[in-house]
Amino acid sequence: MIRRITVLGAGTMGHGIAQVAAMAGYEVIMRDIEEKFIESGYNRIKKSLEKLVKKGKITREEADLILKRIKKTTNLEEAVKQADFVIEAVPEVFEIKAEVFKAVDELAPPHAIIATNTSSLPISELAEATNRPDKFVGMHFFNPPQIMKLVEVVRGNKTSEQTVNTTLELAKSMKKEPVVVNKDVPGFIVNRVLVRWLNEACLIVERGESDILTVDSSLKYVAELPMGAFELSDFIGIDVMRDIIRAMVKRGFKLTPCKSWDKLVEEGKLGAKSSLGFYDWSSGRPNIPKELSTKFDPKQVLAMAVNEGAWLVREGVASTEDVDKAVILGLNFPKGVLSMGDEWGLDVVKSIIEGKRSRYGLPEYEVDPLIEELVSKGFLGVKSGKGFHDYGLREEDLNQVKYKATPPIAWIILNRPDKLNALDMELLNSLRKALDMALDDEIKVVVITGSGKAFSAGADVSMFKGLSPIDAYRLSRELNEFFDELERYPKPTIASINGFALGGGLELAMACDLRVASDRAQLGQPEITLGIITGAGGSKRLPKLVGLAKAKELLFTGDIISADEAEKIGLVNRVVPHEKLEEEVRSLALKIASMPSNSIRLYKSILNGEQEPLAFGLVFSTEDSKEGINAFLEKRRPKFSGK
Numbered sequence: 001m002i003r004r005i006t007v008l009g010a011g012t013m014g015h016g017i018a019q020v021a022a023m024a025g026y027e028v029i030m031r032d033i034e035e036k037f038i039e040s041g042y043n044r045i046k047k048s049l050e051k052l053v054k055k056g057k058i059t060r061e062e063a064d065l066i067l068k069r070i071k072k073t074t075n076l077e078e079a080v081k082q083a084d085f086v087i088e089a090v091p092e093v094f095e096i097k098a099e100v101f102k103a104v105d106e107l108a109p110p111h112a113i114i115a116t117n118t119s120s121l122p123i124s125e126l127a128e129a130t131n132r133p134d135k136f137v138g139m140h141f142f143n144p145p146q147i148m149k150l151v152e153v154v155r156g157n158k159t160s161e162q163t164v165n166t167t168l169e170l171a172k173s174m175k176k177e178p179v180v181v182n183k184d185v186p187g188f189i190v191n192r193v194l195v196r197w198l199n200e201a202c203l204i205v206e207r208g209e210s211d212i213l214t215v216d217s218s219l220k221y222v223a224e225l226p227m228g229a230f231e232l233s234d235f236i237g238i239d240v241m242r243d244i245i246r247a248m249v250k251r252g253f254k255l256t257p258c259k260s261w262d263k264l265v266e267e268g269k270l271g272a273k274s275s276l277g278f279y280d281w282s283s284g285r286p287n288i289p290k291e292l293s294t295k296f297d298p299k300q301v302l303a304m305a306v307n308e309g310a311w312l313v314r315e316g317v318a319s320t321e322d323v324d325k326a327v328i329l330g331l332n333f334p335k336g337v338l339s340m341g342d343e344w345g346l347d348v349v350k351s352i353i354e355g356k357r358s359r360y361g362l363p364e365y366e367v368d369p370l371i372e373e374l375v376s377k378g379f380l381g382v383k384s385g386k387g388f389h390d391y392g393l394r395e396e397d398l399n400q401v402k403y404k405a406t407p408p409i410a411w412i413i414l415n416r417p418d419k420l421n422a423l424d425m426e427l428l429n430s431l432r433k434a435l436d437m438a439l440d441d442e443i444k445v446v447v448i449t450g451s452g453k454a455f456s457a458g459a460d461v462s463m464f465k466g467l468s469p470i471d472a473y474r475l476s477r478e479l480n481e482f483f484d485e486l487e488r489y490p491k492p493t494i495a496s497i498n499g500f501a502l503g504g505g506l507e508l509a510m511a512c513d514l515r516v517a518s519d520r521a522q523l524g525q526p527e528i529t530l531g532i533i534t535g536a537g538g539s540k541r542l543p544k545l546v547g548l549a550k551a552k553e554l555l556f557t558g559d560i561i562s563a564d565e566a567e568k569i570g571l572v573n574r575v576v577p578h579e580k581l582e583e584e585v586r587s588l589a590l591k592i593a594s595m596p597s598n599s600i601r602l603y604k605s606i607l608n609g610e611q612e613p614l615a616f617g618l619v620f621s622t623e624d625s626k627e628g629i630n631a632f633l634e635k636r637r638p639k640f641s642g643k
């Protein structure tokens with residue numbers, strides 16, 4: 001159990017960590033090498049607590065108790081001899097830290113865990129300065145520790161599971177949200193992602209693809225990040241950025257540093273703290289005009305951060321959830337980089353990086369194999385129900401029909417391509433089952449389409465061979481009822497007509513609410529050429545869509561018409577290029593899915609002429625309906641008021 005925590009270093013990070021630990025109720029010893037450093041750190045804690053009292057977040061008594069829990073010393077032995085947990089926050093110089101750890105190892109009790117707050121040095125190598133590498137761990141707080149919720153808990157190659165778990169629990173008890181970094185990679189999670197997009201923004205400007213203000217404006221106003229890349233670099237400090245990048249590149253991070261880092265440091269332009277950096281800060285935060293935001297695509301910058309996130313997951317450094325959590329909490333992004341990639345489409349991320357590769361050939365422009373794999377499996381992100389994250393993709397192979405739920409859309413795919421999705425009883429039963437599955441609350445729009453070159457080439461003609469008139473009558477009744485039901489289906493339906501829609505296939509499409517056709521689609525009611533007539537509602541629905549004269553023409557001739565012709569006469573809502581069919585249907589479906597479903601349902605009822613159900617719904621808004629029903633149930637005479 002941890003009771004006593006020692007913080008080594010009373011600087012910016014050290015004093016903040018000490019305060020957080022004391023606020024969580026631990027006995028804290030804060031140690032630095034000189035009295036004046038300790039006093040300065042201690043005073044900063046006092047001030048910070050004072051502020052919290054003023055804001056009413058804690059009482060004065062609490063503040064006093066917290067301060068009382070913090071002991072100060074310059075003596076290392078005194079500082080660590082009774083410690084359960086030691087957190088080091090001394091300068092980021094390997095030799096200084098290693099020396100401190102060697103001494104701590106000798107002086108601290110054997111059970112004590114030693115943690116380093118380093119952001120750039122290898123944990124496993126620092127651990128070697130001690131004889132307890134299993135009890136050595138990275139515990140990377142973010143600045144200011146009092147406010148930033150994130151802590152990266154970093155496993156060295158000998159850190160034990162128990163040490164990691166204890167550190168996670170400790171972080172949680174300090175009201176932090178820890179993420180686990182399973183491998184001691186340079187930059188852990190947050191700095192790797194940070195450096196990727198800041199350096200990429202800088203390279204883009206360096207190459208003259210855009211300018212500082214435009215890039216920052218798009219990052220702020222389109223990607224909705226709290227700061228643009230250049231604004232943030234200035235804020236962090238150009239020298240700090242340069243040092244982080246240098247340290248990471250030295251340890252093998254694949255990156256081509258932008259030249260501005262060195263150049264600005266040489267010119268003494270260190271960012272906000274020196275009034276000049278990428279921006280002039282002499283009169284405060286830079287003014288980044290919103291109007292420029294649409295002149296640059298922020299994905300060009302952030303795709304590199306998504307790619308880095310993929311690397312972290314594939315290398316087993318962190319889980320998908322932890323990568324996103326770290327980015328949200330550590331960089332104040334509105335969403336994680338992996339979620340971002342999922343939203344844009346991983347195919348889009350891939351093509352952006354490939355574009356950079358073919359234009360500039362830098363080694364970091366390599367699509368991560370995880371993205372390649374997801375794209376090749378069709379897991380493109382939100383739009384396909386699965387990407388880095390799962391969005392409720394549910395796929396089911398019914399007999400001759402595939403059901404694929406990518407909420408809010410359900411895709412029902414007629415899957416009998418060798419027979420051009422001809423409708424036989426098996427297929428129709430599966431279609432029914434799929435429509436039942438799509439009643440799921442998460443589904444707002446249903447799309448019906450076909451696999452292969454047809455939507456559906458109609459009823460399976462082999463069913464008609466030797467059919468008696470009475471069986472033909474029954475079959476047609478059944479089909480009529482099914483498609484009437486589909487027309488009244490409680491959710492909006494779209495037929496995505498990917499090829500032939502003939503006979504019963506066109507009748508199915510006409511029973512849907514909307515029809516979007518590929519420019520390769522061909523449509524018609526060729527029944528007359530078989531010596532028969534339509535049997536699944538075609539003679540009823542066709543004239544409603546195209547008018548009586550056109551309907552008669554199509555029915556009497558059995559002509560098969562092109563998608564363009566079908567659009568002209570109103571048989572389909574729109575025609576789109578074949579390759580774009582899925583994308584266009586998805587965006588139409590998403591638009592409809594975002595509308596209030598009750599309104600759509602009522603529209604469907606009105607347009608389908610369902611007067612009685614609508615009036616029946618309305619009558620339940622009257623007082624008299626309540627009175628009448630209550631009176632009956634209470635066995636009394638109703639008193640109708642006309643209300």
Ligand code: COA
Pocket residue numbers: 418419420422423457458459460461462500502503504526527530
């Ligand atoms: N019923 C049963 N089988 C059908 C079918 C239908 N409605 N439509 C297509 N098929 C089968 C074909 O018999 C063929 O099967 P096979 O490979 O075992 O011979 C397979 O689907 C592929 O069709 P095919 O005719 O070879 O393709 P195509 O590109 O040459 O021609 C069509 C496409 C649509 C013009 C042609 O298949 C056709 O006229 N189909 C019938 C359309 C029709 O009359 N529908 C109304 C029925 S009420």
